[in-house]
Amino acid sequence: MMVNQYDWDYGTQSVWAGEDRYLLQGATQVPVVHSVSFGYSDIDDWYDVALNKQEGHIYARNTNPTVDAFEEKVRLLENAEAVTSSSTGMSAISNTLFALLSSGDRVVSIKDTYGGTNKIFSEFLPEFNVDVELCDTTDFEAIEREIEKGCDLLYLESPTNPTLKIVDLDRLVTAAKREDALVIVDNTFATPINQHPLALGADLVIHSATKFLGGHADALGGVVCGPKELVDKVYHFREINGSTLDPMSAYLLLRGMKTLDLRLKQQEASALEIAHYLERQPLVEEVFYPGLPSHQGHDIAAQQMEGFGSMLSFSLKGGLDAVREFLPTLNHAHLAANLGAVETIASIPRTSSHVESSAEERKAMGIPEGLIRYSTGVENTEDLIADLDQAFEKLSEKQLEYTNR
């Protein structure tokens, strides 16, 4: 087990880390501070805080104690020098890109980034004269070639959404460093329990805290960790554009994080069993889960991750028509766009993560139209399998009906 700067296990750290200094008057929980501004009776103190010579807060668009406590917990889990947060995962991603890129820069990335990120690459950055090259996600040689052609920023994500492709972070970080390129990794699917891109040489790691960090599907947030010099630039852009994390959301995310390790253990144990179960189902066409030895990226995942996570996807024989029949018959799954929550969530990429992509674009990304993304929750494993079982039974009855007609 990797240890962090406290020498605590990650499970212990997710419960305790980063909170002590924010506790008030013996309270055992971090307060939710809703104040927009912070008053000073001494003008010189106020001025020193404004100049960053003294710790403190001035205005909540910039900093807030509850937000600080949340950020600190993530920073410690990622073992990073510095951290900043923002209102959503997408604002964390766009703030980072817009804070660090300039006109004329060249970005190399992969085709399988999160749908919103993909839109920034294809729609917005080109408007600012930033050239973006999107490579086949698992063709590492092609990605290396593109990096060698000139690269200011390499942007990666692993495992990817929704087909759980695994990107060889070590190999691509090494290639990027030869070109002095910055490397940014979206670590949302892996979580700071299972993968540490900074330890592999990445410069910045980003999370949509909305997903596993919060874990309860009740708060949006984003976070960026890395060296102070880079994080300060992202923070500066964020304090000016105003995409600040709300204190109540920061509190919910922080509270959710206390069980991050605990949740993940149950979720990924279930995910592995479910993936094996799905592989045996006659109505399933293909199962995507990095924990399966049959998965294309299994070996790399086993090397760079400490666990395979709780996200999996599978395609049904019969495509979208079968999905339409199958999904509503699940009893233990929200049919919704979110992931990483305590409840199991089933979704289809064509209505959630990749709703903005055209059918051709989804095809180019290798996303079957009949794909179901399954975010395994913390429910009892046998209950989840029984639920899938009854849904498959109904689907096969339905299909028999059709063939007998």
Ligand SMILES: *Cc1c(COP(=O)(O)O)cnc(C)c1O
């Ligand atoms: C959800 C998600 C995002 C975007 O996060 P929001 O909080 O919804 O803005 C970015 N990357 C990945 C991998 C995601 O799953």
